[in-house]
Amino acid sequence: MLRIALVEDTLSEAQYAIHAINRFCEQENIHERFGELAIERFEYAQKFLDASRSQDFDLIIMDIDMPYGQDSINGMNAAAQFREQSDSHADIPILFTTKVSQLAAQGYQVNAIGYVVKPYDYATFAMFMKRAIANIDFNLRGITLTVATRDGVSFVPSSDIIFIQVRDHLIDVHLRDGQLLTTWGKLRTFCEQLKDSYFVQCNRDSLVNMRYVAGFNDSELFIRLPQDAFYKTTDEVQEKNASENDIMSFKVSRRKKSEVYDALFAVKSRR
Missing domain, CATH: 2.40.50.1020 (LytTr DNA-binding domain)
Structure with missing residues (x-):
């Protein structure tokens, strides 16, 4: 199973991301390699962090520009906390999405595989998904x-x-x-x-x-x-x-x- 956490507060952008993920998985025969695809959307970063303490994810797609509302934490801070939660989180690929490219430079502090600037096209998204899948393959080849x-x-x-x-x-x-x-x-x-x-x-x-x-x-x-x-x-x-x-x-x-x-x-x- 390929388990993806999508942390995105805007419903329309979450739907676009889910469509792009499904399209990529179909084109790249991801189902044959990993089996079932499971995408779980989190509207707030803190909800994702709470879930990640008991659930395993293979890939995190994280909106940096999360609202400072219910949990007062944005995507970048959530990614840093996710890395610190467990040694097993150190190698999980994180792909950021953002409307402000200047924010994405901070992503390298949490070892993100990259970022896409909204609104992003499918070709750009697919390029980073290929990088993410390579990282997941890398992690799974351990013994x-x-x-x-x-x-x-x-x-x-x-x-x-x-x-x-x-x-x-x-x-x-x-x-x-x-x-x-x-x-x-x-x-x-x-x-x-x-x-x-x-x-x-x-x-x-x-x-x-x-x-x-x-x-x-x-x-x-x-x-x-x-x-x-x-x-x-x-x-x-x-x-x-x-x-x-x-x-x-x-x-x-x-x-x-x-x-x-x-x-x-x-x-x-x-x-």
């Missing part, structure tokens, strides 16, 4: 790993893993909440398990989640770390507190360079 440690067994969604490294014949699995799981085995086992989940091995000792790659140069990848987490890698002698410096570098071996950068461009072009 759950079973990681055995000295303290027991943990079931870890691949989307929660930032990077995995070899250390003194052990395997360190670094999670986005700063938690470190240390297990045993071989890095190539994790490489095989995660090969279809947008991970790439950049050197002999490191496997990184490409969704956290913030940039690169000729010899390094740069990973953006969540704030207020604590990390230590074999690439760097000192430990890092992400609240002090939220970028961590990983060396890219010459042998892996072409494979790494080709994979990275392929992934980022979907976003």
Whole structure:
């Protein structure tokens, strides 16, 4: 099922958006890929936030210019609160609609995939919907790993893993909440398990989640770390507190360079 939250206070504009969504899904055979389409309209941003605490959505289409009436919250503030509600909301695509294009620039603060200016044409809307579907595909391709440690067994969604490294014949699995799981085995086992989940091995000792790659140069990848987490890698002698410096570098071996950068461009072009 493809679950879409449409946060729009104006009935006529909500009806137009629903028509455009249905048209896109029919043209792109979305039903064959995701099954049933469920669109839920929310007239007020606060109603959406309340619902999102107990309901899961794959895509949010949000009007920025929500009225400051019943709940005194606009679409931009609602999107920020949605992101903060849960770690699982971090990767849900948000598409803004607005009559004032200047407001849309703030959308990048909440990692929106883009915005359309009302009244928008179908071609523009469809372009952003394709980007949204690519993001949803990206999120769905995650798997759950079973990681055995000295303290027991943990079931870890691949989307929660930032990077995995070899250390003194052990395997360190670094999670986005700063938690470190240390297990045993071989890095190539994790490489095989995660090969279809947008991970790439950049050197002999490191496997990184490409969704956290913030940039690169000729010899390094740069990973953006969540704030207020604590990390230590074999690439760097000192430990890092992400609240002090939220970028961590990983060396890219010459042998892996072409494979790494080709994979990275392929992934980022979907976003």
